[in-house]
Amino acid sequence: xxxxxxxxxxxxxxxxxxxxxxxxxxxxxxxxxxxxxxxxxxxxxxxxxxxxxxxxxxxxxxxxxxxxxxxxxxxxxxxxxxxxxxxxxxxxxxxxxxxxxxxxxxxxxxxxxxxxxxxxxxxxxxxxxxxxxxxxxxxxxxxxxxxxxxxxxxxxxxxxxxxxxxxxxxxxxxxxxxxxxxxxxxxxxxxxxxxxxxxxxxxxxxxxxxxxxxxxxxxxxxxxxxxxxxxxxxxxxxxxxxxxxxxxxxxxxxxxxxxxxxxxxxxxxxxxxxxxxxxxxxxxxxxxxxxxxxxxxxxxxxxxxxxxxxxxxxxxxxxxxxxxxxxxxxxxxxxxxxxxxxxxxxxxxxxxxxxxxxxxxxxxxxxxxxxxxxxxxxxxxxxxxxxxxxxxxxxxxxxxxxxxxxxxxxxxxxxxxxxxxxxxxxxxxxxxxxxxxxxxxxxxxxxxxxxxxxxxxxxxxxxxxxxxxxxxxxxxxxxxxxxxxxxxxxxxxxxxxxxxxxxxxxxxxxxxxxxxxxxxxxxxxxxxxxxxxxxxxxxxxxxxxxxxxxxxxxxxxxxxxxxxxxxxxx
Ligand code: DGT
Ligand code: CA
Ligand code: CA
Ligand code: ZN
Numbered sequence: 001x002x003x004x005x006x007x008x009x010x011x012x013x014x015x016x017x018x019x020x021x022x023x024x025x026x027x028x029x030x031x032x033x034x035x036x037x038x039x040x041x042x043x044x045x046x047x048x049x050x051x052x053x054x055x056x057x058x059x060x061x062x063x064x065x066x067x068x069x070x071x072x073x074x075x076x077x078x079x080x081x082x083x084x085x086x087x088x089x090x091x092x093x094x095x096x097x098x099x100x101x102x103x104x105x106x107x108x109x110x111x112x113x114x115x116x117x118x119x120x121x122x123x124x125x126x127x128x129x130x131x132x133x134x135x136x137x138x139x140x141x142x143x144x145x146x147x148x149x150x151x152x153x154x155x156x157x158x159x160x161x162x163x164x165x166x167x168x169x170x171x172x173x174x175x176x177x178x179x180x181x182x183x184x185x186x187x188x189x190x191x192x193x194x195x196x197x198x199x200x201x202x203x204x205x206x207x208x209x210x211x212x213x214x215x216x217x218x219x220x221x222x223x224x225x226x227x228x229x230x231x232x233x234x235x236x237x238x239x240x241x242x243x244x245x246x247x248x249x250x251x252x253x254x255x256x257x258x259x260x261x262x263x264x265x266x267x268x269x270x271x272x273x274x275x276x277x278x279x280x281x282x283x284x285x286x287x288x289x290x291x292x293x294x295x296x297x298x299x300x301x302x303x304x305x306x307x308x309x310x311x312x313x314x315x316x317x318x319x320x321x322x323x324x325x326x327x328x329x330x331x332x333x334x335x336x337x338x339x340x341x342x343x344x345x346x347x348x349x350x351x352x353x354x355x356x357x358x359x360x361x362x363x364x365x366x367x368x369x370x371x372x373x374x375x376x377x378x379x380x381x382x383x384x385x386x387x388x389x390x391x392x393x394x395x396x397x398x399x400x401x402x403x404x405x406x407x408x409x410x411x412x413x414x415x416x417x418x419x420x421x422x423x424x425x426x427x428x429x430x431x432x433x434x435x436x437x438x439x440x441x442x443x444x445x446x447x448x449x450x451x452x453x454x455x456x457x458x459x460x461x462x463x464x465x466x467x468x469x470x471x472x473x474x475x476x477x478x479x480x481x482x483x484x485x486x487x488x489x490x491x492x493x494x495x496x497x498x499x500x501x502x503x504x505x506x507x508x509x510x511x512x513x514x515x516x517x518x519x520x521x522x523x524x525x526x527x528x529x530x531x532x533x534x535x536x537x538x539x540x541x542x543x544x545x546x547x548x549x550x551x552x553x554x555x556x557x558x559x560x561x562x563x564x565x566x567x568x569x570x
Contacts, residue, residue, distance in 0.1 A: 002044055002070065007037035009069055009078065010062065015089055016081040018100035019107075031057040044070060087113045096144040096475070097137075105130060119145050147477060154192035155237055156473050158503025158540050161186060163233055164196045167215065167241075174211050176204040178246045183256035187310045189543030191473055191506050195230075195238040197256050205243035212241050248281045250295040255279035261315035262308075269303050269319070277303075311546040330546045333539055335558040338367035341412065341435055341466055341498065341526035342535070346391050347372035347381045349530045353391075353407065354398045359532035361405040367561045369408040370395065371435045371466075375422030383411065385427050392430075406561055408432035412466060414439050419455030421462070428461035433568060435498070437466035438479065446480035453486055457495040463568045464524055465490070467500040467507040475504065483512060487519040494522075494569055496556055499548075501527045501541025502534075513548025522567060524556050 010033035017025045035057045036043055046052055047070050052063040069075045082089070092103050092115060106112035109130050110121045121127050122142045128135040164182045171180040177200050181187070184197030202208045205227045212229055213221045222230040228242045244252050255263060256279065270277035276285045281293030282302055292298040300307045305322035309330050312318040321327045342356055343349030349356075353370055360368045372391070373382040383391065388411065395409050410433035414422045421428070421436060428434050436456045438449065456462050468486065471478030490497055497516050500507045505528065508516060516523060525541040527534055545555060552558045556567050 001042045003036055003039055003042070006043050006066055006069060007033040009075055010036065010065070013065065013075070013078055013081065015093060015100045016078070016085055019085055019087070019089065019104050020081070021104065028057065028059070029062065032062050088115070091115045092118065095141065095148055097140055098144070102133070102137075105133070115145060115148075143477070154194055154474065156503045157186065157189060157191055157193055157506070157543070158537065159235065160193040160196055160237055161540070163217070163235060163237055164198065164239070166217070167196070167198055167212075167239060170215055171198070171200050171208065171212065171241075174202075174208060176202045176207045178202060179249055181253055183253055184240075184258060187257050188259065188313060189311050189540075189547055191509060191544070193237070195240060198239060198241045199249065199252055199256060200241065200243050201246035201249045202243050208243045209241070246294070247290075248279075248293040250297070250299055251277070251281040251293040252279050254296045254299055257310050257313060259314055262313040262319070265315055265319050266303060269305075273303065275302070309546060311543060312549065314547075328549050328551050331542060331550050331552045331555050331558060333542050334364070335552050335555070336365070336525060336538055336542060337559065338365045338369070338557045338561065338564065339527050339529070339535060339538060340369040340408075340410070340433060340464065340524050340557055341371045341500070342368060342529040343372050343412075344370055346370075346387065347383060351532050353394060354402070355532055356529070356535070357398060357402055357405050357407050359535050361402070363535055363538070365405060365535075367406040367408060367564070369410040369433045369435075371410040371412045371433070374411045374413050385423070388423075388427060388431075410435055412437055413462075415452055415456040417441050417444075417452070419452040421456060421459065425459070425461055428459075429570070431461075432565070433463050434461050435464045435466045436462045438470055442470060442476075442479045444479065446482060449479050450482040450485055453481065454489045457486075457489050457493045460569055462495060463570075464496045464498055464526075466498045466526070466528070467502075467505050468497055469507050469509070469512065471507055471509070472504045473506060478507070483515065484519075487516050487521045490516070490521045491519060494567075496522045496524050496567070499523055499525045499541045499544050501525060501537040501539075501544070503537060503540060506540060506544045508544070508548070510544050510547035513545055513550055517548060517550050517554050522556050523550060523554055526557070 010029045014026045014029035017029060035055055052058055052066055065075060065077050087103060087107050092098060095115065106118060110126055112118045112121055118141060122138050127133055127138040127141060164186045168180050168182055171177050180200040183199050185193050186196050200208055209224060209229045213224055213231060217233050218231045219234045220232040222232060230238060230240045232238050267277045270282065274285050275291060276283045282291045282299050283289060284291055292302045297307045306325055306327050308318050308322050308327065339360055344351060344353050344356055357368060375382055392409055395407050399407050409431055411423065411431060412435045415436050415438045416422055438453065453465065457465060469478030469481060497508060499513055513523060523545065525538060525545055527537045529535045529537065556564050
């Protein structure tokens with residue numbers, strides 16, 4: 001199906017038309033794009049049957065553009081528009097909050113043609129002087145440019161991981177494949193992924209490569225050789241596959257898992273020991289004899305250290321720890337016994353309490369806490385005091401009906417501007433667990449946000465602080481907050497910090513989780529699931545905790561229900 005591509009093409013054309021100041025055409029293209037995006041039939045079928053113009057909003061002009069695109073894979077019209085447009089629409093359009101209209105304005109007033117021009121104009125304070133833009137827009141432009149520079153083209157782990165696993169699963173169905181694994185940043189569970197790296201071992205590499213390039217989810221083959229290939233998946237992510245001999249799988253896996261700095265240090269240590277480490281194995285430097293290569297464990301061992309978990313391989317001190325046999329014993333992916341943040345139909349979730357409980361039980365959880373939103377937040381359906389009581393009855397009923405899983409009642413309360421909560425203490429007191437979070441005032445100064453959060457933590461009813469920095473990966477930086485002070489307050493008040501497993505959150509992030517563990521703060525790994533599928537996000541949170549060097553004892557929901565509840569304030 002090329003429906004998405006066609007709809008994207010029409011929208012792109014509309015962007016250029018907007019710049020050309022052709023509002024009527026813009027509206028027509030956007031409307032047609034929307035129709036095709038929502039079309040249940042395959043646009044190529046419609047095209048082959050010559051029925052494009054029967055689609056609502058598609059006239060002769062637009063039908064021609066679609067025809068050209070489906071015939072040639074390109075659009076002459078778009079190329080011409082690009083040539084005629086004096087600005088770099090593609091790059092400028094990627095700056096968050098900037099649309100074609102602003103781009104046009106900036107070009108007319110300041111001759112801004114590129115992101116570089118825009119940055120310069122903003123830094124010189126020229127953008128704030130333009131009518132309809134102002135200082136806030138100028139500040140936001142600068143922030144967005146900074147952010148886009150840092151996160152260009154990377155994909156959140158949560159989107160890459162399942163695609164990567166699916167490719168590995170398919171490779172393993174091939175009888176010619178002996179072993180296959182994810183490598184690279186995906187294996188290290190890094191929060192964003194540049195490309196997916198996969199290794200497979202086989203005696204018939206050509207067959208494996210051929211199979212790989214023909215996987216249905218492959219949109220484009222970027223490179224194809226006898227033992228390696230790169231493709232682009234339909235979801236846009238690039239995948240690199242290397243096929244090699246099984247006896248050096250460990251060496252290759254070590255090399256291609258990275259990260260680069262970790263590898264470089266390992267190589268240096270090898271040299272000091274009269275050895276040579278490469279993607280082809282660990283060799284004796286004098287005789288060139290293979291010393292180790294089949295598994296990572298034996299290579300680390302020959303290098304005089306304990307085997308380091310992939311999530312720790314960032315050259316952040318893990319190698320010294322491994323040499324001194326002092327590596328932390330990381331929390332395992334099967335250590336989690338329950339999930340303490342999720343939403344249901346009672347607020348903005350899409351499943352019932354019972355559905356969430358059954359799905360959690362299926363995942364192996366022994367307990368969950370329902371934490372629907374409260375108060376007057378702009379979230380639809382937030383709970384008031386009355387509905388909290390009503391929900392309690394419902395939870396009691398479901399608990400009676402189900403066995404093997406215990407449902408707790410909690411809420412996610414908002415920390416208001418003054419650090420007070422949007423639900424009175426007398427209500428909070430009656431709940432099993434209270435999760436508090438900041439959902440407003442993101443632009444507050446650091447000092448104010450820090451005070452707000454600490455005030456909430458000092459409330460004896462608040463057990464957990466959810467997504468403590470408010471960041472959204474590749475979308476927005478969190479609010480500014482002094483985490484050292486927050487962690488200190490967490491220890492003093494016994495408040496637990498959340499690692500939110502939602503793919504775009506992972507908040508606390510790895511380095512923050514590590515700082516929290518170091519400060520002796522207890523953590524909880526929760527999903528914030530808004531439907532039953534999202535309960536699977538938990539492993540993203542566990543990966544983040546592992547990247548933060550967290551052990552089982554640091555994570556409260558590795559404990560039994562009784563022990564876990566003993567760690568709550570009340
Ligand atoms: P990414 O894709 O940007 O999220 O990050 P990685 O870590 O997956 O990096 P990638 O895909 O460029 O390469 C995969 C691994 O291969 C990397 O983690 C370490 C290894 N590697 C790549 N280039 C080099 C290199 O020049 N030297 C060394 N020692 N290792 C390398
Ligand atoms: Ca990679
Ligand atoms: Ca790569
Ligand atoms: Zn939420």
